[in-house]
Amino acid sequence: DQQVKQNSPSLSVQEGRISILNCDYTNSMFDYFLWYKKYPAEGPTFLISISSIKDKNEDGRFTVFLNKSAKHLSLHIVPSQPGDSAVYFCAASEVSAGSNYKLTFGKGTLLTVNP
């Protein structure tokens, strides 16, 4: 039973346009959400996070939106750059249960930004 789902295995966008990566979750106990980026032969790199008490968090070109009622979050990258091409993982945890270290990951979305 997958508790975190990324239904798009891949996404291709043009440089300068917006990239929108989506993530759905089923466990209502999740209260902390993160996005990681992974290049080949490297470990996942933390990008941005959001607590369930917020609905938006922004960091430069990256914005994460959280819709708790829909159990849905999305990552927006504007403007997209070729260097953003990587696999993006959505992850969630139950911080209030003391399990902030135990992340549940989606399967990832491969983003390709074309010059």
Add this chain to the structure above:
Amino acid sequence: ETGVTQSPTHLIKTRGQQVTLRCSSQSGHNTVSWYQQALGQGPQFIFQYYREEENGRGNFPPRFSGLQFPNYSSELNVNALELDDSALYLCASSSGGQVNSPLHFGNGTRLTVT
């Protein structure tokens, strides 16, 4: 600031053998977690160590075990290797005192079991 380092980077073992993977946590981090990433999947939580004790475990059998040392480095041991253990093993560290401290991952050890 030194990041999370893992060794070795690649390893080939035979079914039934035992393997030890090593991890040095990021400077200032006292908590280490281990994840298994199978091909085409997201990382899956194995267990976490804090103050040299296991304080959280995912859905992995007892033949997956670990250690944390006083300098916060860690080992992952897998006994009686099976073909399905072939995966990328990721170590992550964080500061246990901060509730929303994100995990910082190493580059992983690619284990192939033949």
